[in-house]
Amino acid sequence: MKLSKLALVAALACGTYAGNVFADQTNEIQLVSHRHAACDCGEPACGCEAAIPSCDLGCSDGCDGGCDGACGCDSGCGIGNALGGLLDCDDCCLGDPYTLFGEHCGWSAGGWVQLGYSNKALPAFNTYPDHLQLQQAWLFAEKSIDTSNGFDIGGRIDYLYGTDGPNTQAFGTDPRGWDNSWDNGGQYGHALPQLYAEAGYGDLSVKLGHFYTIIGYEVVGATGNFFYSHAYTFNFSEPFTHTGALATYNVNDDVTVWGGYSMGWDSGFDDNGDAYLGGISLGLTDKLQLTYAATAGRFGENRFNGVETGYMHSIVADYAVTDSLQYIIQNDILSTEDAAGALARESFGINQYLVKTLNDCWAVGARFEWWNAEGAGFGANGVGESDLYALTLGANYKPHANVTVRPEIRWDWDDDQFIGLEDGTRQTTFGVDTILTF
Incomplete structure (x- = not known):
């Protein structure tokens, strides 16, 4: 089965070479400006x-x-x-977004508030159904480095409170690390998902501290995703954060390379693992960007039989079909073992996104995911290998430059009840959230 999956990845890579790929880690939803030809x-x-x-x-x-x-x-x-x-x-006229703090002496600060509702629970982040909930109350302060005149130092700190807080804590080191115990009741919690210093000279920069992963397409921050809900790969097969050091080298306008060391997955400032983290982003054409990111080594000591070791990568291709139509395809592969050498987690996923920008106020999109998973580390309830499918249709509406509303409808299929949907093997979920940035 592993060989057939690798062959499929190779075929996908060949099929997408004529098209645009990147792992977007930004904190802002971007809608491409659209104009009718007439x-x-x-x-x-x-x-x-x-x-x-x-x-x-x-x-x-x-x-x-x-x-x-x-x-x-x-x-x-x-x-x-x-x-x-x-x-x-x-085009609708949004104007410029307002900022609450602005920029002072090279430092900028801001954030957002996300309120959300879904009629049914999903196993990835949206686990509190039938409640209007504060999912993310987010604050950040950042000094971006500017190496155009030589050496510079900066950094960033992020704070999060809401129902997404417990999902974003450094739970990989439970019960030792960092913000893992900052819960508030059964659903809410606090988190410090990023706290790092950054130094750079010329085209080279290095982060040192606690920072978000470079792996995958979707991100934790609500403003960085098109859809309200998340893919299975994002929640179950990818790390959220790392603690360690990560170097970034901009070879030229089309090539960026990462390489560094992390203390495992989702760890705080404690010795929880030893893993390589790195990748490369290639602008193959004006329309196609390809990003490969991987981590390998010891992912954690508080996981399966005391340790989990293995390899994980994501390949993301982003292709601009037209000025207003974007296609993204992502492949994730994860394979890990426990201390005894037995299978801990193995997964293979393909996500596809299609986003159409109608104008500066409206965009519509679709996401289809196939996720194949095996291993007790996923909470498989005694079930072996399983295939899960999810189709999501959604829209982004911006009535104001600082406000985004994201309604969606999602269909999930899980014939083996591997994850445990509310409706057993089938589930239809409606969700909507509103994000206010400042």
Whole structure:
């Protein structure tokens, strides 16, 4: 089975070479600006406001400099305006986002608040159904390094409180480490997911401390993901954080290389493991980016029979099909053993994302995942190898530059009840959240 999976990975790599791949670790949802071809009137103000035949209801031709009407006038295409431009050919006018703290002496600070609701529990993060919940109250302070004039020093600290807090703590060292005991009741908790210093000179920089992983496509911070819910690979097959040292070298505009050492998976500032962490990102064409990231070694001492060792990688390809259509495919492979040499965890996953930006206010997307998993480390309830599938359809709506609303509907299939869905082998879940940045 391992050989067939590796062959499939090779086939996928060949199939995606003609296309754009990256592991997005940013803290901001980016919607690609979109313009209807028939609206190209050459005026930059608030997008293109030209009237087009499909919505010309008495509007004059040409461009209206304001944002007060659909297709350049107050009449016609009213439904498009009411839906924030969903049916409108024009860009909506969001303006610049507000910041609460701004930047002072090279340091910047900010954050966001995420409120969410789902009608059923999912095994990945959204585990508190039928409750309007504070999932992330997030604060950060950061000094980004600037090596254009030589050597520079910076760093970052992140604080999180909410129902996502316990999932983000350094639980890999339970009960010893870091923020693992900062729970508040049965669902809420605090976490310090990042605390690191960074130094750089020229094209080389080094992080030292507690920081997010470079592995995978999805991230913990709500502002870095298109969907409200998470993929199985993100929650079960990838680390969230590392403690150690990580060097980044920008070879040129198209090539970035990482390499470093970590004390295991999801560990705090204690000796919990010894693992290599590294990878490479390649801009193969103007539209295609490919990122490979891997970790190997001793992942933790408080896991299966006292230790877990092995290898894990993710390969992410991001292809810009058009200026407004993005396709991402990701492959994860994980294989680990316990202290006795027995299987601890083995998984193989393929995630596919398709995101269409309609305008600056609206985007729609789909995610389909196949996750094959085996091992008691997943809480398999005595079940051996199992295949799980999940299809998610969702939208991003920005009524304001600081506000994003993400409704979604998700279907999960788990014939072997490997994870334990509320509905047994099938589950349909509706969820929606709102993110306010500051």
